[in-house]
Amino acid sequence: MEILERTEKKVLKDIRNPIYVLRDLIKKLRPVTIKNLSPFQGGFVRYFNYDLIRKWEYLPGISPQDARIPESVFMFYRRLIIFDHLTHQIKVVAFAHLQKNDDLKKLYDQTCQEVDETIKILKHPLSSVSERDPLSFTDLDTNLNQKDFEKSVRKAKDHIVA
Structure with a gap:
């Protein structure tokens, strides 16, 4: 787990559950209550990778290390x-x-x-869209072939019906 704070970078190894690290970070934050401002003034914006559930539940199949994407990203x-x-x-x-x-x-x-x-x-004012460079897209890459994908969809449908 990496924590970037201002210009410092801390790398924490062997973190079993990032939620506990976040809980400790949140304890340090004590926003001032300002009249006419909502008591909820923000917090961590977050992204959870689907595979983060593996911290709490067994999931068969592809190892999360094969995905090459972070389990979670939290930004304050x-x-x-x-x-x-x-x-x-x-x-x-x-x-x-x-x-x-x-x-x-x-x-x-x-x-x-x-x-x-x-x-x-x-x-x-915002710049006009026509002033921007045209969008370019990279080729999509998958770790699942068509046959296995269709099999997974059928299995998911069976679970939904049940």
Whole structure:
């Protein structure tokens, strides 16, 4: 498991369950409650690979190491754009993660600057799609042949019917 924090990278080996590592990281986060701002102001954006379930349940078949994709990815963003559908407002939030010896005034000013930069980006018009380079696609690669795929689909249908 890799943890990237600011400019530091920590590699944790032999992690049986990444959820416990996340729980410890979340305990360190204590966002300030701000009036007129939702108590839920963000958190970890996450992606779970299907094979992560193997941490808790036996699944036969292809080994997850063969897939060559991460089991999970969790990202905590310092800047958020909150769309409040109730009040029809957009709020820009930036988190200042305090460390033990941080200069509070400097950190506050940097965080305010991040909010201002985000607002400036939001006010800037989007570029036209025609100005962009054309999309290119790579060839798809599969680890399952057509016959085995169809067999898996039939098996899944049987489970759904049952």
